[in-house]
Amino acid sequence: MDLFTWNEDKPLPEAAGEAELPKRSRLLLVDGMAILFRAYFATAYGGSVRRTSSGLPVNAVHGFVRYFMDAVRRFEPSHVAVCWDLGSSTFRTQEFTLYKANRPDAPDDLIPQFDLVKEVVASFGVPNIGAPGYEADDCIGTLARLHGQEHEVLVLTGDHDLLQLVDERVSVIIMKKGHGNYMVYTPESLMEERGLTPPQIIDVKGLMGDASDNYPGVKGIGEKTALKLVQEHGSIDGILANLGSLSGSVRSKIEADLDMLHLSRRLATIHCEAPVLLAMHECCWAVDRHAVERKFEELEFRSLMSLIG
CATH class of the missing domain: 3.40.50.1010 (5'-nuclease)
Structure with missing residues (x-):
């Protein structure tokens, strides 16, 4: 980092004209x-x-x-x-x-x-x-x-x-x-x-939501859990493919909020x-x-x- x-x-650098661009x-x-x-x-x-x-x-x-x-x-x-x-x-x-x-x-x-x-x-x-x-x-x-x-x-x-x-x-x-x-x-x-790749930024936001932008993600899943899930399974798609391996509490939260999960991921995507x-x-x-x-x-x-x- x-x-x-x-x-x-310090003053501004000299302006670069079209013929003077850096390599x-x-x-x-x-x-x-x-x-x-x-x-x-x-x-x-x-x-x-x-x-x-x-x-x-x-x-x-x-x-x-x-x-x-x-x-x-x-x-x-x-x-x-x-x-x-x-x-x-x-x-x-x-x-x-x-x-x-x-x-x-x-x-x-x-x-x-x-x-x-x-x-x-x-x-x-x-x-x-x-x-x-x-x-x-x-x-x-x-x-x-x-x-x-x-x-x-x-x-x-x-x-x-x-x-x-x-x-x-x-x-x-x-x-x-x-x-x-x-x-x-x-x-x-x-x-x-x-501990994230750039695309995983989107998946974490899809799970946890964004209070500033006012979309909720999955109710009951905060940043810590979202990070852990994405790091372990790679993506939201990976998490959904392995729902059976999740704890009962986390699995039930995701299953109850699947539509909002997908919507939140779309809203988070640039x-x-x-x-x-x-x-x-x-x-x-x-x-x-x-x-x-x-x-x-x-x-x-x-x-x-x-x-x-």
């Missing part, structure tokens, strides 16, 4: 909504929200930029794209109406920052990617599978569900507590830490065929610093100016 820290004062292209896919929410709550917990002189709330955008720029400096991608949710209605809510229904509405001060952060991302020359009916996770999974065949792909997120995307060409960077701290997951480090496309030439990291400076001036991000100089 790799734990990285980075000095925030090994590295695509950074950013989970925009996860990082925006993280930035909002990290800076609003005291009740004081950063605003422009006109009163526009910008704390989440400011924090997003700090996280974003830190990751670009640390991992030095040649290409970057940011993926977003486009509303709460998705194919998952159509299949299970209670999916994420327990989540509160976004804070009022955060709502105007949803569009604003995309403007900031665009000022960097970075594409904003999303698809109606799909989550950012699905867009990330689709693009990771598409480009991971020929390029190195890094996924930046705080969401452990995305660990199911890890493979030999796709690494998932989990943002840890404290600015500039990351855990980078490869198949080897995932197995070392959790859909890697979302209707999104991204050509590599469209997301080359080639910053027009003047465009970024103009946007920073508009938002009164004076403290961030030195990071793009």
